[in-house]
Amino acid sequence: MIDMHAMAGALDLMGTSVASWGWIIPGLIVGLVFSAIPGVSITMAMAIVLPMSLYMDFFPGVVFLTSVYTGAGFGGSVPAILMNIPGSPSSYATTFDGYAMSKKGLHNEALGYALFASTICGLLGYVLLLLVIEPLASIVLKIGPFEMFSVAMWGMLLLGSLGTRYATRGLLAAAFGILLGTVGMNTAGFVRGTLGMPELLGGISTVPAMIGLLASGQLLSLASKDYILDAESARTVSLRRILAGCWGTFRYPGVLIRGSVIGIVIGAVPGVGSSVGNLIAYAETKRTAKDSATFGKGNPKGVIAAESAVASAEGGSMATMLALGIPGGGATAILLAAFMMHNIVPGPSFIQNQKDMVYAIILNNMVQAVLLLVVGIGFIYLACNIVRIRTRYILPAILVIATMGTYAVEGSIGGPITLFVFSIIGFALVKFEYPVAPVVVGLLLGRMLETELLRSYQLAGGDITYVFERPATMAILAVMIFSLTMTAVSKRRQSRANRDGNLSRILATEQPEPRG
Amino acid sequence: MKSGTTRREALKLTMLAGASLACPNIVRAADKYPSRPIKIVVPFAPGGSSDRLSRVAMPFVQKELGQPLEVVYQPGGGTVLGHTYLLNQPLDGYTICNSAVTYIPLTIAQGLAPFKVDDFSMINLPSRDFTMAVTAKDTSVKSFADALDRLKKDPRSVSLGVQASSVDYVNMILVLQAVGIDTAKIRLVTYDGGGPVRNAAAGGQIDVGFAGAEGFINLRDKIRVLAGFWDETIAEWSGAPLVSKIATETGIKVNYLPGALRGWVVPTKLKQEQPEIFKTLVGAFERATKNPEAIKASQVQQLGLVWYGPEASDAMYQKTAKVLQEHAYLLKGS
Amino acid sequence: MRIRNQHYVVDWLHLGFILLMVVSITLYLLNARHVSTSLNNLLLLQPLAFCALALCALIVPQCFRRADRPADADVLLEDDPLAPSLPQGGKELARVVVLGLALGLMIFSLNVVGFDVAISLFCIAAMAICGERRPVALIVYPLAVTLAAVYGFRALMSYPMVTFIL
The missing domain is CATH 3.40.190.150 (Bordetella uptake gene, domain 1)
Incomplete structure (x- = not known):
């Protein structure tokens, strides 16, 4: 599977290109810092540095860009964990348990878990890539609208596993979210619900809307607190505890591997991206966990699952880009641009004829994953200090940064206005006890659901039985149904167990939160 | 005491903010067009x-x-x-x-x-560009004439993929109508770009895809060319069967447009x-x-x-x- | 409220919210149907809108509670672990609302008074809302945030922004 001759060539290439080594750390730092700003996505971080990379040679240029990619993949989880604001849609699932851990004063550990999961799975993603780049590429091409629709549905299923106080309100929130996601012009050219605003043709801008929905519930309510964390003893920044978190990741190899596989496969499918992968990985981990009731309350497995899918998705999308010349999303489109500006055309012939270059890129990305650990620890150590700053300082700054970040998405005031409108919607949802998560997920996946459903319908010619001719769809559907049934069964078992042990558990573990 | 800690906190935050300032400033200023990206x-x-x-x-x-x-x-x-x-x-x-x-x-x-x-x-x-009809390397569609034959017998037997509102779409309809296939009954999937059509065709998600010939170069090893909608030979697709030739062989009259x-x-x-x-x-x-x-x-x-x-x-x-x-x-x- | 000899407590605000939901979903559906009734337009949208409306109808009874019964009959799980919560106390809730309004005010005035002015005014307001009273802090810190935000984002993004001074 590995061409040893090409491998030697790759090592030689890496050895002789001294400049490429120098660009890894700056790239990682740029990626980390930019993507930690809410609203600045991985794609934007890369677009910002693309012009710089043009002045470099090909290999160092690609190393620099992929380092930014690697750093940005993790950066988004820092605000997700510390403040419940996902830096980009791909770190949404990280907020579930990450922020819950922070609230318990376990922010050091949570960031450690996230970082190490990111590192290991980034590495794992590329190792797998090294072995299966060609077969993976041909599988990816076979994934059609049925499969894509099933994947999107799978993402929506997460809602089922999230649980909600009122079932009906949860479902309404989901339907409402999907409807919001279909606003604008659909794939067949019909324009709906834009209220005559051309800005809405492409749909509601997801990043500002997402931040708005989440911010109103938690960010604004920080105004009534003195610090992000209530208990003074919890407001520590400890390298030892960050490292303990890192080390603790090893206790969950199953979670890491499952997350990575989901991340790679979904990351490799063009047009899906990591925003679904993290949700599915989270949902699947929660479903299979024995302690699934504690998910969302600060279970480290939730953080690890989400982060592992995000990190390994990078390897997956690189596979599609290198082997087929197909950019799966914005980030790989920018990488492709960098390739082309050096007159190198990725695709089947590229990986045949320039295998040493492909290997060198993959190997270098493994080095990046390891270095991310070092740079990342330093970064989260600094970032953790946020919990020691009083909210009266942190809150205005964060709100300003979020506003500016959403402005930077499109360069128009439309972003901040979307943020504000969705803050109001979010406020109403929270006030009347509707879950916010289904709205966010619906909004993220609504467009994909509609497009793929439409294509599936076209392909089947309106005949539902056609689905039975697609083995891959059947497989995905089977897993989905299995997943649903298992969730229902385990939920039942758990709620029965909870009913019995509820009182004693509450007395034993739950302490009333002090109000600030 | 209290103001001391808060000042230190403020300093820390300014340091954090300063990190974002340190990055290089990408060409700005000057009012003359173009002064920004x-x-x-x-x-x-x-x-x-x-x-x-x-x-x-x-x-x-x-x-x-x-x-x-x-x-x-x-x-x-x-x-x-x-x-x-x-x-x-x-x-x-x-x-x-x-x-x-x-x-x-x-x-x-x-x-x-x-x-x-x-x-x-x-x-x-x-x-x-010019329209090209392709199928995945390993599909059962033998040739363009074969696909047309099958479609004539049952318009739903072969799935077709094309980008909505494209010239490729027009060309596809022109050919299908020339053969006498009921275009209202075909299984047609529409995409948002030539790229996705090509991927879908190369992966066998659809049986036959119609898209611009230029973009297929990356996927050359994954596809079989069924028909080229052009008159003069295009160097990189010199082996492609031309629609005009297929038409004379099967005895139909086909009109098509450049892509x-x-x-x-x-x-x-x-x-x-x-x-x-x-x-x-x-x-x-x-x-x-x-x-x-x-x-x-x-x-x-x-x-x-x-x-x-x-x-x-x-x-x-x-x-x-x-x-x-x-x-x-x-x-x-x- | 009295229905059939039974006292009910009505959550009017929630009822209003549901009504707003129904109206917006209906308007959206009508707008879409007005554009085209083609299947390519309504395949997902129409059934989903009907589902949403049906769900609204199911939720309406939850706004009525018998006065002699404790709240919440439709509890499925013990508690939503991910549900964010708003502060319960009136004064704290007021703080949150006022901060939200200040945020809105800043957003709508960005292009009017310039990003620099809007941001510094918002920072002062937000700090005051959060309880800061010392004048030095109220002047120095907003200035630092404004400088960092304006220059930082100018370096970062390629779009222009309106500024009054900077």
Whole structure:
């Protein structure tokens, strides 16, 4: 599977290109810092540095860009964990348990878990890539609208596993979210619900809307607190505890591997991206966990699952880009641009004829994953200090940064206005006890659901039985149904167990939160 | 004591904020156009021919304009979304478009578009593509004639893929109708770009895909060419069976059109109201396109980069638009 | 409220919210149907809108509670672990609302008074809302945030922003 001759060539290439080594750390730092700003996505971080990379040679240029990619993949989880604001849609699932851990004063550990999961799975993603780049590429091409629709549905299923106080309100929130996601012009050219605003043709801008929905519930309510964390003893920044978190990741190899596989496969499918992968990985981990009731309350497995899918998705999308010349999303489109500006055309012939270059890129990305650990620890150590700053300082700054970040998405005031409108919607949802998560997920996946459903319908010619001719769809559907049934069964078992042990558990573990 | 801690806290935060300041400042200031990066709207999903054409020319145009260019994808609605987006941007020359202009008259004739043919003016249209019908390497479709035979017996037996409102779509309908296939009954999947059509065809998600020939180069090893919709031989697809030949062999009469016409587009309003900006853009593109290095780069990717200029390109656009509008009735109901 | 000899407590605000939901979903559906009744337009949208409306109808009874019964009959799980919560106390809730309004005010005035002015005014307001009273802090810190935000984002993004002084 590995061409040893090409491998030697790759090592030689890496050895002789001294400049490429120098660009890894700056790239990682740029990626980390930019993507930690809410609203600045991985794609934007890369677009910002693309012009710089043009002045470099090909290999160092690609190393620099992929380092930014690697750093940005993790950066988004820092605000997700510390403040419940996902830096980009791909770190949404990280907020579930990450922020819950922070609230318990376990922010050091949570960031450690996230970082190490990111590192290991980034590495794992590329190792797998090294072995299966060609077969993976041909599988990816076979994934059609049925499969894509099933994947999107799978993402929506997460809602089922999230649980909600009122079932009906949860479902309404989901339907409402999907409807919001279909606003604008659909794939067949019909324009709906834009209220005559051309800005809405492409749909509601997801990043500002997402931040708005989440911010109103938690960010604004920080105004009534003195610090992000209530208990003074919890407001520590400890390298030892960050490292303990890192080390603790090893206790969950199953979670890491499952997350990575989901991340790679979904990351490799063009047009899906990591925003679904993290949700599915989270949902699947929660479903299979024995302690699934504690998910969302600060279970480290939730953080690890989400982060592992995000990190390994990078390897997956690189596979599609290198082997087929197909950019799966914005980030790989920018990488492709960098390739082309050096007159190198990725695709089947590229990986045949320039295998040493492909290997060198993959190997270098493994080095990046390891270095991310070092740079990342330093970064989260600094970032953790946020919990020691009083909210009266942190809150205005964060709100300003979020506003500016959403402005930077499109360069128009439309972003901040979307943020504000969705803050109001979010406020109403929270006030009347509707879950916010289904709205966010619906909004993220609504467009994909509609497009793929439409294509599936076209392909089947309106005949539902056609689905039975697609083995891959059947497989995905089977897993989905299995997943649903298992969730229902385990939920039942758990709620029965909870009913019995509820009182004693509450007395034993739950302490009333002090109000600030 | 208390103020001491808070001051330290404030300092820490300023340090955090300072980290974001330390990054290099990308060329700014100066009021002369262009003084900031220029957005290139590509009205397709990533990975299609317009994307590739933009990318290949970008470094050279960038050098001429002295400002970075950035590609923005606006796929959907058979390019209507991207084109509407372009027309709705401020007339400051900071948003231009790289598109296949053949979609414009077709979407208008289908009643999908809120604009007119004359709303768009060309800077340069260097690339003319041709429709190609392909299937995945390992499908049961033996040849184009085989696919047509099967479709004649049962219009639902073979699934077809094409981009909505494209010339490829028109060509597909022309062939199907020539053979006498009921086009209302076929299983047709529409996509938001040539890239996705090609991927779907190469992966066997659809049985036969119709898309511009240029973009198939990356996927050459994964596909089998069924038919080429062109008259003169195209060097890189010299082995392709031509539609005209297939037609004479099977005894049918087929008419078809040349494929997508691609290049750089601005709103006509920009040309009229900001002639200086338009001139700057035209000058930069002319110099970039004539740059020998750019020509070499485009040849590596088998994309033609030729300078025709605004007048010749506009004429070509208007002429093609007329022909396409006559054929647009074929896409009714899609 | 009295229905059939039974006292009910009505959550009017929630009822209003549901009504707003129904109205917006209906308007959206009508708008979409007005554009085209083609299947390519309504395949997902129409059934989903009907589902949403049906769900609204199911939720309406939850706004009525028998006065002699404790709240919440439709509890599925013990508690939503991910549900964010708003502060319960009136004064704290007021703080949150006022901060939200200040945020809105800043957003809508960004292009009017300039990013620099809007941001510094918002920072002062937000700090005051959060309880800061010392004048030095109220002047120095907003200035630092404004400088960092304006110059930082100018370096970062390629779009222009309106500023009054900076």
